[in-house]
Amino acid sequence: MTGTDAETAVLIVGGGPVGLTARALLERWGVSTLLVERHRALSPLPRSRLVNVRSMEIFRQLGLAADVTSRAFAPRYGRIRFRDTLRDGDFATAAMIGVNEPVPESPEIGAVTSQDRLEPVLLAAARAPVRFGVELLGLTERPDGIVAELADRERGETTRVRTRHLLAADGANSTVRELLGIGTTGPGAMRGFTTVVFDADLDAWCARQPAGVYFTAHGLFAPLYPEGGWAWFAPTPEDPDHADWPGLVARALGPGPETRVDVLRVGHWVMNGFVAERFRHGGALLAGDAAHAIPIVGGLGMNAGIADAHNLCWKLAGVLQGWAGPRLLETYETERHPVARRTLDQAVANTRLMLQVQHRRRDQHAAGDPTAPFELPWSERYFAQLGLVLGVAYRSPAVLPDDATTLEPPDPGTNYVPTPEPGRRMPHLPLPDGRSTLDALGEWFTLFSPEPDRWAPPTAAPWPLRVEPLRPEPAEHLGLGSHGALLVRPDGHIAARWDDRPANDAALADALAAITRRVAAPKR
Known part of the structure; x- marks a missing residue:
């Protein structure tokens, strides 16, 4: 039909x-x-x-x-813990920065x-x-x-x-x-994995040391929901259709008292x-x-x-x-x-780096000194990755660079430094009414300026646009003069910047036309 x-x-x-x-x-x-x-x-x-x-x-x-x-x-679960088995103590741990507690760079x-x-x-x-x-x-x-x-x-x-x-x-x-x-x-396809969702009472080994992930030599364990439930992530065995999943999970937990493992569902997937x-x-x-x-x-x-x-x-x-x-x-x-x-x-x-953790831990056991201090192969801020998720810098015709704009996107690394540069995410700053600058964004272009009357929307302009006033302090923090402005796209990335008064009254309309590709970019 x-x-x-x-x-x-x-x-x-x-x-x-x-x-x-x-x-x-x-x-x-x-x-x-x-x-x-x-x-x-x-x-x-x-x-x-x-x-x-x-x-x-x-x-x-x-x-x-x-x-x-x-x-x-x-937030206290925003941490990864490394153990030989889930029933062992931590031999190392690391915080997930931006998850385990608030960061000043974001309202979230x-x-x-x-x-x-x-x-x-x-x-x-x-x-x-x-x-x-x-x-x-x-x-x-x-x-x-x-x-x-x-x-x-x-x-x-x-x-x-x-x-x-x-x-x-x-x-x-x-x-x-x-x-x-x-x-x-x-x-491409790197390896087959299995996720086993199960119920078990693991509070004795985890309740006082919560984590989002417990990384062990026998797979990853993760608490699923605040009210209970667990998942075990491990390489898929050779004959998954006949695997004893409760037994495999119980053995992966490590030596100790018998723990009842109720398997609820099993899913196989390929890591690509x-x-x-x-x-x-x-x-x-x-x-x-x-x-x-x-x-x-x-x-x-x-x-x-x-x-x-x-x-x-x-x-x-x-x-x-x-x-x-x-x-x-x-x-x-x-x-x-x-x-x-x-x-x-x-x-x-x-x-x-995760594989390095496993290799170093095996070497430590082989040396007969498993209780010696363990040094992770990264700094505490490795799991921050804020530079990668907040520090993205777009370079395209939908961004109008100014004289100070970096030509090439920087290597984001693990740190993030807020930068009011075209192509970057709009920095989070408090507004007079207690909102974040990010709360002024929406299904429209947002123009931030300490002189909003100077930047009235172009007459009969087709673009959705709102003008947001800035007090002198945040304007100075963004490097704007008393007549300057930042034009921010609906996705929160800065599209254009004027440090001070533009050369002509058509500057905003010309910028919006160029950014949205309605006309060719204006000559500079």
């Missing part, structure tokens, strides 16, 4: 955190969407475990941060929470239609958009959907990426590491794991995908609503592809 044709502005393929975030963002812009997910429901597996501080800022913009935090662990704090607790919050954040159990079979590109063929396996129906743009958030084994013939670069060669093909755009599969160490993959959606959705809205030119979408790949490469490199480095 073939259903009647449907139409939507954006078809989102994939109902994980990235697709659901894109759906919520686009609904805020008034863009019609349809999300299809081949599974019949949200995933019951915990999967990703960390929502970093930048993702929490995005969820704050959507009004979701408090709901995410209410379902998450307390990251959260340790399971993906199966995050996804229902994101699903409830928008009313746009979602169709579970629906799989993409094929797509045809046309001059005015894409026609996607969808199959509802349960109903035995196929439907054609016409859409202006298709957003592929369908995971590392992306059907969309395969249909478009987009290749990948990187290590790659970046797609392209993030766009015509009207189709890749985001999240479809664009870049990131190894799990460091909790970077899902968060990078959420940042993809934040970067992309305002651009899609601008093109669809006519206040941006079609070429604005070219800046999505220009800006996010280098970030994906750096994120993959960081995750691979994280994995190597």
